[in-house]
Amino acid sequence: MQIARKLVEKQRTSQKVFDGELLQVYKDEVILPDGNTSYREWIDHPGACAILPVLQNGQVVLISQFRYPVGQIFYEVPAGKIDPGEDPFDTIERELKEEAGVTARNIAYTGLFYPAIGYANEVIHLYVAWDCDQQENNVDPDEFVEPWKISFSESLSMVANGEITDGKTMACLWKAKIWWEKNGPFKINL
């Protein structure tokens, strides 16, 4: 990319300022494109996956989950952090089963995105699943989630009307919509 040279910042020093269970926080000194220095505080994240499970009747399975940092219950697609060394496809199959009670015979990759580029290196890989069976969910002892089903098109309306406000869920739905319109194995009105 032509513009790269005059925009890039280079690391000078890096200091871990918080070593948490979930969050690894760093404060780095950086050299700016003009040669001056500044500081960047950022979070090292292992990456995550999110998936939209589509049922044979055109419904999708979302989950409701309380999110402590915001203090609200959100409607979300099933998602989870990638364990060290884990294949993202394994992550997504695990989270599908645990959070949504879904087993999928087919999964397609729809793309990736970065949720918080100002302060985290987190990448979220996005998927869509079909030919799904749904049973009881089976969550971790400290996760409390409720799965529920609505039509794919209704989930898109919930973005439009502001009922869905979780960034990864919006990104996952949009990429799934784009993918389905082009490659969908069966017809759904979106």
Place this chain on the structure above:
Amino acid sequence: MQIARKLVEKQRTSQKVFDGELLQVYKDEVILPDGNTSYREWIDHPGACAILPVLQNGQVVLISQFRYPVGQIFYEVPAGKIDPGEDPFDTIERELKEEAGVTARNIAYTGLFYPAIGYANEVIHLYVAWDCDQQENNVDPDEFVEPWKISFSESLSMVANGEITDGKTMACLWKAKIWWEKNGPFKINL
């Protein structure tokens, strides 16, 4: 919401574990819905705004910016943190001018979203602007951004083909598309 009671987590203690310039990091002990306790690490964020400036010819103004945590240059909509006590509309006018060199005669609110509900309380308010004049941009000394123009529809294609991968830019574009299709002051093929 009926499900709230059995999903909600309550704060028991809260400890600030990193007091940075940008990041305020907390580790809280919480009481889970089943009465057990767990820990939540999270970032306190003042909130932000992002805006899609639409020019009379149907082009939009995006910016290129190097994002240190990810180590990449991203295509983004103009955006910025809300200063303490600042009206989000003032934030957005400032960032439009500084980052994109744009003055807008009309701005509409298209909604809000939460970029990282797993570990931050950040909310991003989303806007679309029209009747815009564009001059040179005028960025902060430690910000290095490049504004550039493409058609609104091309920006949507860049989400589809994976060239745009910044979460707030995806959310801002989608909400702007939805808003424009319903309320757009002039016709653009999207």
